[in-house]
Amino acid sequence: MTFEHRLLVGFEEIKTVVFECNTCKTRVSIPVKEFTAGLVSCPKRHGWVTNSLAIERATAFDALAMLIARLGDPIFQEQSGFRVLLDFDSPQRD
Numbered sequence: 001m002t003f004e005h006r007l008l009v010g011f012e013e014i015k016t017v018v019f020e021c022n023t024c025k026t027r028v029s030i031p032v033k034e035f036t037a038g039l040v041s042c043p044k045r046h047g048w049v050t051n052s053l054a055i056e057r058a059t060a061f062d063a064l065a066m067l068i069a070r071l072g073d074p075i076f077q078e079q080s081g082f083r084v085l086l087d088f089d090s091p092q093r094d
């Protein structure tokens with residue numbers, strides 16, 4: 001028998017956006033409320049390519065779909081030099 005554990009979270013539950021460098025694995029955590037612009041490198045100055053994430057003239061839902069597809073694409077992650085993780089509080093169990 002296989003058990004599966006899944007979490008369903010809303011965007012409002014995301015606390016921080018975490019960038020992890022592909023080269024050195026350093027993680028940079030930015031609180032969602034302070035996240036206003038992309039980063040160009042990790043603290044150890046390994047370059048990150050963030051301009052390929054540009055999404056212009058798209059509805060919010062179209063932009064969300066494109067963003068999720070790109071950030072989850074292993075080829076994009078390799079080419080950009082980083083991957084993105086989302087941090088949120090574990091839900092309370094009743």
Ligand SMILES: [Zn+2]
Nearest residue numbers: 021024042046
């Ligand atoms: Zn690095």
